Amino acid sequence: MIRIQIPATSANLGSGFDSLGVALTMYNQVWMEVSDETVITSKDDIKIPTDKSNLIYWSAEHLYKECGKKLPGLKIIQENNIPMTRGLGSSSACIVAGLVGANRFLGNPLTDKDLINLASQIEGHPDNTTPAIMGGLVTSAIDGDKVYSVSVPVASNIRFGVFIPPFELSTEYARGVLPDTYTKEQAVFNLSRSSLMTSSLFSGSLENLRVAVQDQLHQPYRKHLIKGIDTVFRISYELGSYGTYISGAGPTIIAIIDDKHANDFSTHAITSLEDKGFTGWQFVMLSADSEGAKIILD
Numbered sequence: 001m002i003r004i005q006i007p008a009t010s011a012n013l014g015s016g017f018d019s020l021g022v023a024l025t026m027y028n029q030v031w032m033e034v035s036d037e038t039v040i041t042s043k044d045d046i047k048i049p050t051d052k053s054n055l056i057y058w059s060a061e062h063l064y065k066e067c068g069k070k071l072p073g074l075k076i077i078q079e080n081n082i083p084m085t086r087g088l089g090s091s092s093a094c095i096v097a098g099l100v101g102a103n104r105f106l107g108n109p110l111t112d113k114d115l116i117n118l119a120s121q122i123e124g125h126p127d128n129t130t131p132a133i134m135g136g137l138v139t140s141a142i143d144g145d146k147v148y149s150v151s152v153p154v155a156s157n158i159r160f161g162v163f164i165p166p167f168e169l170s171t172e173y174a175r176g177v178l179p180d181t182y183t184k185e186q187a188v189f190n191l192s193r194s195s196l197m198t199s200s201l202f203s204g205s206l207e208n209l210r211v212a213v214q215d216q217l218h219q220p221y222r223k224h225l226i227k228g229i230d231t232v233f234r235i236s237y238e239l240g241s242y243g244t245y246i247s248g249a250g251p252t253i254i255a256i257i258d259d260k261h262a263n264d265f266s267t268h269a270i271t272s273l274e275d276k277g278f279t280g281w282q283f284v285m286l287s288a289d290s291e292g293a294k295i296i297l298d
């Protein structure tokens with residue numbers, strides 16, 4: 001069996017709706033091998049589809065079809081460390097695992113660029129799938145059916161404080177609450193801030209982040225779907241966040257902080273959540289992952 005490690009990803013980073021994303025140091029592991037029978041199991045208690053509708057299987061089969069081949073079946077074992085439907089790229093991780101594994105089984109007929117295009121077509125937007133493949137901080141733009149993207153490293157002084165709620169929020173639903181049209185002012189507001197976000201995370205210019213996370217395209221319309229969001233934002237800023245935003249479509253909330261304060265921030269974030277009665281919320285401190293999905297030979 002091959003083992004594929006795929007990072008969690010945080011899309012949008014506040015202002016970069018459907019275009020910015022960062023890979024994080026939280027990983028799913030997937031073991032796969034081609035087999036005449038399909039057997040899909042999980043190493044944990046997380047419920048996953050065990051038939052061919054499983055997203056890893058479906059994506060692998062999709063790649064086989066794209067290459068004009070027939071997939072006989074797959075044995076898949078999943079270790080699901082990325083919480084599902086929380087805005088941390090769990091579905092992208094499954095898509096990428098299926099594609100990377102299937103490509104390896106066929107002798108790597110597709111390039112990384114081909115995988116990026118295919119993953120984005122399956123997911124519908126590139127801002128989780130591309131960083132899951134490339135690692136780092138990724139800007140992506142779609143032109144026709146192609147993704148144009150660049151991955152740059154995140155400055156080494158930056159950490160991501162991740163507040164994960166005990167409830168799910170489907171991306172489909174959270175996209176459904178967004179308006180159909182925006183004004184020129186709103187477009188300019190986000191363009192300027194998403195550009196500022198990329199250059200500030202790359203250069204470690206923490207002082208820009210409070211402005212760079214501002215957004216008028218999605219967060220104002222999604223806030224009401226995340227119970228407790230105002231309190232979590234307040235806690236994060238009181239503890240020294242440089243910029244706090246809804247990760248992807250939510251409901252996870254991420255505070256961007258300075259590595260020097262990471263330990264203190266974690267201790268106090270956990271205590272504050274408990275004090276405010278946020279039962280079931282988790283807090284984890286992560287860094288940016290620079291490698292993206294990789295096959296590990298055990």
Ligand code: HSE
Nearest residue numbers: 011017018171248249
């Ligand atoms: N850019 C997407 C959205 C991310 O905000 O809907 C969802 O994973």
